[in-house]
Amino acid sequence: MAGNSRFAVSVHILAYLAYRKEGAVSSSEIAASVGTNPVVIRRLLSALVKARLVTAQKGASGGFALASTPAGIPLLAVYRTVEPKPDHGLNRFAPNHRCPVGARIESVLQGIFFKAQAGMEAELARVNVAEVERQLHAVCARKP
Amino acid sequence: MAGNSRFAVSVHILAYLAYRKEGAVSSSEIAASVGTNPVVIRRLLSALVKARLVTAQKGASGGFALASTPAGIPLLAVYRTVEPKPDHGLNRFAPNHRCPVGARIESVLQGIFFKAQAGMEAELARVNVAEVERQLHAVCARKP
DNA sequence: GTTTAATGTAACCAAGAACGTTACTCTTAA
DNA sequence: TTAAGAGTAACGTTCTTGGTTACATTAAAC
Numbered sequence: 001m002a003g004n005s006r007f008a009v010s011v012h013i014l015a016y017l018a019y020r021k022e023g024a025v026s027s028s029e030i031a032a033s034v035g036t037n038p039v040v041i042r043r044l045l046s047a048l049v050k051a052r053l054v055t056a057q058k059g060a061s062g063g064f065a066l067a068s069t070p071a072g073i074p075l076l077a078v079y080r081t082v083e084p085k086p087d088h089g090l091n092r093f094a095p096n097h098r099c100p101v102g103a104r105i106e107s108v109l110q111g112i113f114f115k116a117q118a119g120m121e122a123e124l125a126r127v128n129v130a131e132v133e134r135q136l137h138a139v140c141a142r143k144p
Numbered sequence: 145m146a147g148n149s150r151f152a153v154s155v156h157i158l159a160y161l162a163y164r165k166e167g168a169v170s171s172s173e174i175a176a177s178v179g180t181n182p183v184v185i186r187r188l189l190s191a192l193v194k195a196r197l198v199t200a201q202k203g204a205s206g207g208f209a210l211a212s213t214p215a216g217i218p219l220l221a222v223y224r225t226v227e228p229k230p231d232h233g234l235n236r237f238a239p240n241h242r243c244p245v246g247a248r249i250e251s252v253l254q255g256i257f258f259k260a261q262a263g264m265e266a267e268l269a270r271v272n273v274a275e276v277e278r279q280l281h282a283v284c285a286r287k288p
Numbered sequence: 289g290t291t292t293a294a295t296g297t298a299a300c301c302a303a304g305a306a307c308g309t310t311a312c313t314c315t316t317a318a
Numbered sequence: 319t320t321a322a323g324a325g326t327a328a329c330g331t332t333c334t335t336g337g338t339t340a341c342a343t344t345a346a347a348c
Contacts, residue, residue, distance in 0.1 A: 001260065003147045003334075004306060005233030008253055012237075015252075016245045026323065033243040037308055042324065059316025060322040075256065089149030092336075093156075099177040101160045101280065108159075108279045109152055112219065112271055116145065120264035127256055135252045136245065147305075148335060170294065181337055186295065203345025204293040236307080295344075305334080315324075 001120070006082045009034055010044050011075060014129045015136060017054065018070040024063030044082055051081040070130035079124050088113040145264070150226045153178055154188050155219060158273045159280060161198065162214040168207030188226055195225040214274035223268050232257040 001007065016033050017025055027038040027045065034041065045064055048054040055067045066073065090109060095102030145151065160177050161169055171182040171189065178185065189208055192198040199211045210217065234253060239246030 001145070001230060001232045001257070003233070005236045006306090008233045008237045011253060011256070012239060012245065012249050015249055016243075019245050024323095028323085033240050033246045035238050035240045035246065038323095039309070039326085040307065042326085043307095046325070056324065057316090058314075058324050060320090061317055062315080062323050064324090086145060088145040089147065089152045092149045093152045094179050095156060096177050096179045099160075101156065101163050102177045102179065104280050105156050105159055108276055109155060111279065112155075112268075112276075113145070115270075116264045116267045119267035120260045123260045123263035124256075126259075132252055132256075135255065136248050150335090168294090172294090182295095183297090183338070184336065186297085187336095190296070200295065201345090202295045202343075204291090205346055206294045206344080208295090233306095289348105291346100291348080293344100293346085296342085297340100298342105299338100299340085301336100301338080303335085303337105306332085308329105308331085310327105310329085312327085313325080316322090318319100318321085 002083060002086060004083075006044060007079055009036070009040070010048065010078050010082045011129075011132060013041065013044060013048070014053070014066065014070075014073060014078065015132050017064060017066045018129050018133045019136070024057045024061065024065055026063040030064070047081050048078070051077065053077060053081065066129070070133055071128050073129040074125055075127045075129070075132070076121055076124040079121070086113075086117060088116075146227060146230060148227075150188060151223055153180070153184070154192065154222050154226045155273075155276060157185065157188060157192070158197070158210065158214075158217060158222065159276050161208060161210045162273050162277045163280070168201045168205065168209055170207040174208070191225050192222070195221065197221060197225065210273070214277055215272050217273040218269055219271045219273070219276070220265055220268040223265070230257075230261060232260075 012034050013030055016030055027041040031038040031041045045054055049056045052067055053073055055065050057063055090106065095105055097103045156178050157174055160174055171185040175182040175185045189198055193200045196211055197217055199209050201207055239249055241247045
């Protein structure tokens with residue numbers, strides 16, 4: 001994952017839209033739940049709309065809504081939409097190609113990072129927004 | 145993973161120590177292979193020594209060496225040693241607890257992140273430094 | 289013993305990323 | 319026609335990262 005909160009906030013947004021089922025929800029209302037600025041919410045929603053996970057309605061009484069049922073939105077799609085491509089630090093890594101190790105380590109690391117990333121994404125593929133909603137209720141039951 | 149290159153550089157270091165089998169290797173020699181400053185190398189090695197993955201020899205003709213066979217060093221141990229605890233952005237995330245979603249989303253996200261992290265770490269547990277060394281030679285064969 | 293080469297670490301700096309914020313334009317329901 | 323809201327650019331602050339200098343400590347070699 002990464003050092004930002006984009007994915008966490010995006011899942012919160014989608015869970016909130018699922019919770020508020022009916023109608024268009026404004027970025028201000030979502031921002032109040034997330035505890036941040038409406039512009040931050042709109043920035044993320046801009047990406048989620050482009051990825052067709054959410055629909056937007058401009059103008060007065062406009063707002064956002066899920067583009068499909070909660071069960072139709074896997075968290076992996078959310079992750080890939082809002083998270084920048086993970087490079088695992090390989091961008092700031094420029095080994096000496098005149099050294100036998102330095103010349104070849106990058107492609108080895110790429111293979112390792114690819115598998116690690118795939119292992120993580122496989123778990124995100126197993127969860128969708130409906131499951132998040134279900135877990136929210138389960139937490140609720142544990143904190144009566 | 146994260147936005148830094150600590151894990152990538154650490155694997156490079158260990159691969160280099162495995163490649164240079166005999167004797168103590170100085171941080172300057174490693175830095176020349178990695179393409180960075182010796183202090184950066186020593187900072188990472190300081191953590192790897194504390195984790196008992198590497199041994200250090202102070203004084204003239206001192207340096208570093210693997211603490212065990214390359215096969216005895218899984219990359220997961222390296223990852224856990226040099227990488228700060230991944231929080232997946234949950235530190236900068238302070239939802240409104242007066243909202244039913246905001247009050248419960250954090251614990252749901254923690255569960256999701258834990259599984260995603262475990263999926264990634266499971267892949268890192270399958271690789272050790274000996275395997276990295278083997279793959280370095282395989283890359284060599286492909287680039288004769 | 290003295291010298292020399294090395295680790296160990298603190299301190300500082302520059303570059304970049306992340307996020308909040310302000311300030312707009314554009315759109316549309318009422 | 320107005321008011322509410324999306325869309326987006328621009329900017330500042332804070333934090334992280336990695337490079338760099340500097341210096342104390344250690345130990346082999348002579």
